[in-house]
Amino acid sequence: MEMKEDKDARWFELECVPKDYIPLEENRPQNLDSPVCDSIPVIDLAKTNGPVKEILKGSQEFGFFQVINHGIPEKILIDALNVLKEFFYMQGKDAPTGTIPDKKGYIYNRSDFAKDGTHLWRENLKHPCHPLEKCTHLWPDTPTRYQEVIATYLVEIQKLSSRILEMIGEGLGLEQGYFKNTSEVQLLSSNFYPPCVDPSLTLGISAHFDTSLISVVYQGGSTGLQFIKDGEWINVGASPNAFVVNIGNQLEIISNRKLKSVQHRVVTSTHATRLSIATFVNPSLDCIVEPAKVLVNELEPSLYVGSQYKDYVQRTNAFGTYTAAILNAMQ
Numbered sequence: 001m002e003m004k005e006d007k008d009a010r011w012f013e014l015e016c017v018p019k020d021y022i023p024l025e026e027n028r029p030q031n032l033d034s035p036v037c038d039s040i041p042v043i044d045l046a047k048t049n050g051p052v053k054e055i056l057k058g059s060q061e062f063g064f065f066q067v068i069n070h071g072i073p074e075k076i077l078i079d080a081l082n083v084l085k086e087f088f089y090m091q092g093k094d095a096p097t098g099t100i101p102d103k104k105g106y107i108y109n110r111s112d113f114a115k116d117g118t119h120l121w122r123e124n125l126k127h128p129c130h131p132l133e134k135c136t137h138l139w140p141d142t143p144t145r146y147q148e149v150i151a152t153y154l155v156e157i158q159k160l161s162s163r164i165l166e167m168i169g170e171g172l173g174l175e176q177g178y179f180k181n182t183s184e185v186q187l188l189s190s191n192f193y194p195p196c197v198d199p200s201l202t203l204g205i206s207a208h209f210d211t212s213l214i215s216v217v218y219q220g221g222s223t224g225l226q227f228i229k230d231g232e233w234i235n236v237g238a239s240p241n242a243f244v245v246n247i248g249n250q251l252e253i254i255s256n257r258k259l260k261s262v263q264h265r266v267v268t269s270t271h272a273t274r275l276s277i278a279t280f281v282n283p284s285l286d287c288i289v290e291p292a293k294v295l296v297n298e299l300e301p302s303l304y305v306g307s308q309y310k311d312y313v314q315r316t317n318a319f320g321t322y323t324a325a326i327l328n329a330m331q
């Protein structure tokens, strides 16, 4: 994506990486030339047979897959990326960071912290999105098109994620509609990762697991997302019209660990800006999350104790310092 180079001196005119952006040595990206992964399945959703098997394979082996021919018009995707680009460009050096006041709103962060206290090389915008009609008017209202464009995008993500969850359910042998009334596209988290003079010293997002059932990420044509496989960081390749889907902790639990929630992170680049839109498809807050009954038997006993999703989020402090605010906003 083309970005003007004058957005903000804070990012673009830095000649070296400030100390508080450099993680502990063991957490720094060591080898940035890790192989681009051509083995996570790129699944053609227009194919009438086959996707279920491929989705299961990707979810079991890597915890990641990409989908193409998903039926979402390209214009909706480009509009969403553009309106976010505009949003991030509008945040000047003095822009206030937003919070979620009184159960509503959004969070904008110009450089939040990793769990170890280092600054991340990103700007981030998060807001709740369920139910859509109750949230839209609380999102940023500049650019003026923001609410309309992102709501249109999210309607498509709702449809796509239901389709994907239905296929995952089928692949696992769960009853039809297993996820239908108990999963929601709850949270959007958009990221702007500017170029960095020394990507070996910074992280856009540090290594983490997602709390979700599944996460659906649109990354345009950009790279930087990596996941771990056999102890090695692997780059997810760029495929402009694709969505990257990864399995989150809740689906690992429901599948009794047949599907894997896998650690991932984002590294920066010296020349390219990355913009990504992550959407978290989560269980409803009151839902009890536990291994599906049909997947538990004498030979394969339950590996998890069930827990209400809301409690899980609280107990694991799933959204760091924003956990309480985000939970409030989602009730």
Ligand code: OGA
Binding pocket: 189, 191, 205, 210, 217, 219, 225, 264, 265, 266, 276, 277, 278
């Ligand atoms: C996340 C995430 C990846 C990205 O928000 O949990 O992994 O590409 N995002 O920004």
Ligand code: NI
Binding pocket: 208, 209, 210, 215, 264
């Ligand atoms: Ni993630």
